[in-house]
Amino acid sequence: MAYSNAMLPCRHIGGFVALRSVLIAAVLACSSRAGAAESVYQLRATVDVPLLAVSLAGWWSAAVVERQVHPDLCNPACRSNSLNALDATVTNNHVAGLRPAADLTLAGLITVSAVATIFPLKGKGRPSAIARMVILAETIAVTGAFTALIKHLAARPRPYMYDPDSADGYRRGDRRDYLSFFSSHTAIAFASAAAVSAMFAATYPGSRLRVPMILLSFSCAAAIGIFRIASGDHFFSDVAAGALVGTAIGIAIPAAHRTERPSIRFVPGPSSLGLHGSF
DSSP states (O other): OOOOGGGSSOTTHHHHHHHHHHHHHHHHHHHOOOOOTTOSBOOOHHHHHHHHHHHHHHHHHHHHHHTTSOTTSSSSOOOGGGSOTTGGGGTTOOOTTHHHHHHHHHHHHHHHHHHHHHSOSSGGGSTTHHHHHHHHHHHHHHHHHHHHHHHHHHOOOOGGGGOGGGTTTTSOSSGGGGOOSSOHHHHHHHHHHHHHHHHHHHHOTTOTTHHHHHHHHHHHHHHHHHHHHHTTSOOHHHHHHHHHHHHHHHHHHHHHTBSSOOEEEEEEOSSSEEEEEEO
16 A cells, blocks of 8 residues: 655654644743742743753754664564564554544644643633643653654664565655654643643533543544554554553643642541541
């Protein structure tokens, strides 16, 4: 099945989105005054500056490591006996149309996340609207930078590289054929879903849209992972790792910006000891 690179919206959509997010975050962080006492989220130089530095360092490191990846490690095909039983089942996947589908779904998820993040539903969401947007951008930037670095260090061949019959135009013929572990599309999708879900739930704890927001965002993220497997660009393990890493970053970065940090303490009672927590 022939496939043209011209069909791709961009060469590295994960890297493009994350790098752009670093620039957006830097600009907004400098101009934002989202630190009001009533805000749920607040920007802090002690948190934001290191995050931006880590993102830039990650992308710089990935660019350095990229030069060490040989563009033709498997010729004519990689050996499938090195794969686990589950991953070995996807080496014949070649649904080319799902490549742009995953790109478009990811772009849509990020757009919806940004809209849900920056536009407040009611008064209490206004003071931290810009802060939430910066947090989302930082989440995507850190996830993209970390993923890019790991992908180039691992240099794992993509599933289609284990199938000698996939060389009829499906292979890209460059280093991108060896960036399978782990899935940047999936990582960024789950990071966005986790971040927007956490911030929406914390900002509007009583909203009826909270559960639909969580279900919609994570469903889109899961669909992106499925698309990447079905297209033959990633193994199950690539997508699983991307989902775990993305979710962890998507939870951690917003939590670091909470004005009220999560806490658990023991509360003595008349005849017992209680446990009180705030999240």
